[in-house]
Amino acid sequence: MSISILKGGLLTTVQDLGRKGYLHQGVVEGGAMDRLALRSANLAVGNEEGAACLEMTLLGPAILFKQASLICVAGKGMTPYMEGKPYPLGAAISVPAGQELTFKTARQGARAYLAIAGGIDVPAVLGSRSTYLRAKLGGFEGRKLEKGDLLPIGKVAEHLAPLLKKADKQGCPLVSNWHVNGSLSDSATLSETVVRALPGSHFSMFTKESQTNVFDMSFTIQNNSDRMGYRLQGEAPLLRETKEELLSEAVTFGTVQVPPDGEPIVLMADRQSTGGYPRMLQVAAVDLPKLAQMRPGDTFSFKKITLEEAQYFYLQQELAMQQRKVGIALKQAEWLAQ
């Protein structure tokens, strides 16, 4: 089983939930930027939550399915098309052999995830199939996808086979009447342009004015942002009270570091394992998917919350994810029975 890349798109890479256990060797975690979208897409096609998917950025690829496949595109930033017809994000689609998937860029959002039943079966490097571009590590030959690439797909679970056969027989895609693209837990009630964050371990090193400003002003994501970090421009630079050099130590997804120029950087999936700039904020884990969907030029503001609140929201979100998992399994069974 394999899929054929007809057009690579802007930045299409193989990603899973990242490399664990190698940070102390300086190996970045990497993995999907929007992990909820990746997990949801995988569940919709009967995969393990952390199976390898394609992460597609802003301008989607064109893909030919050589065999009948069960797929799901979740996330934001693009609409899937098959043979000229648009399909909903987050739906499971049974695709007959020989069909071509293309994308149209949407007005909002940055990344969509293509999950295929069986998962993308590139070899795991250091326990993960994620592509780490800077070290040319993992994924498909350690690089972004290009025209002509053939990606191996793992074995489809046997119980899904009838669904694939059905679409193949009918000669047109079959789409589920359910989808997994809704937001989870409370994030829906919060404005799209608000990102919750806790004061970081160096928060008190900043001037009183900057400590207030960081939660008052809005920030624009700069063009030189990437999977490693989002560079932000605020209305005023964030300044430190003192200038002493710090010793490097561990940073993580969502750590907001402020270099001497006062323009903060939010560390994202491909962040380095350690950092030496002051850690002013830490983005709440529940809002990382939202941030991962923002593009250069987008504007947002930080809302202060406590660690206890962040942990509570996180647990709520994980609970909702478990419920989604059960819900999808039931819907899948229903779909198969039709």
Next chain:
Amino acid sequence: MRGQHLQFYPLSEGALTVSFATGIHDTTNTQIRQLMNDLDKRRFPGYIEAVPSYTGVTIFFDPAHVAGAAMKGSSICEKVECLLRERIGALGESEQASTGKTIAIPVCYGGDYGPDLAAVAAHNHLSVEDVINRHCAGDYLVYMIGFAPGFPFLGGMDPAISAPRRKQPRAVIPAGTVGIAGGQTGVYPLETPGGWQLIGRTPLVLFDPERKQPSLLAPGDRVRFEAISAKTYEHMKEAGR
């Protein structure tokens, strides 16, 4: 190891840092390695991994797992903190720090391999030979691996050859390049951008994902640099392929 001043601060919902000290000390590094060993050997429920630094250790865990685990403490962070306090309290008695290995790193200094060697010498009013001799004379402790896969942060460099970071970082630094930044020295394992002063290059492969331990060096290891000629460098490079 009782009675010392430990500091705990959360990095995120799923990470807690414990700090043993504020400066760079050999003794802190021993404690850090003892704790790393202990965490690796006795993984607690929800433990993912730990990252050492010059002064402490950051422990990564799954909050959902810790929340549900039978551990002392009311909040998630408190549970992890209680566990760490107990572990650290018992370290001196039971846990040995792993004895690091000593590794010789052959380096071809200067020329195309170390384009900033002359600048480092000039900055310190030394001859190029002096810089090489002093760099090779040191016995370096690997404090941590970070920044890039396999990149060692080494302590113990002769302050007489320290040099500030370059004002303009280079876009591409070849793998194996040995650099100096302030009082630190290190080796770039992969081709990356970087702002350190480049004084030489080693033919050794510092990071290889195919190896069981991909990083050649680990915290606690000792490093000695040995000067080699360009001919030897090319020879070793060729043999390593």
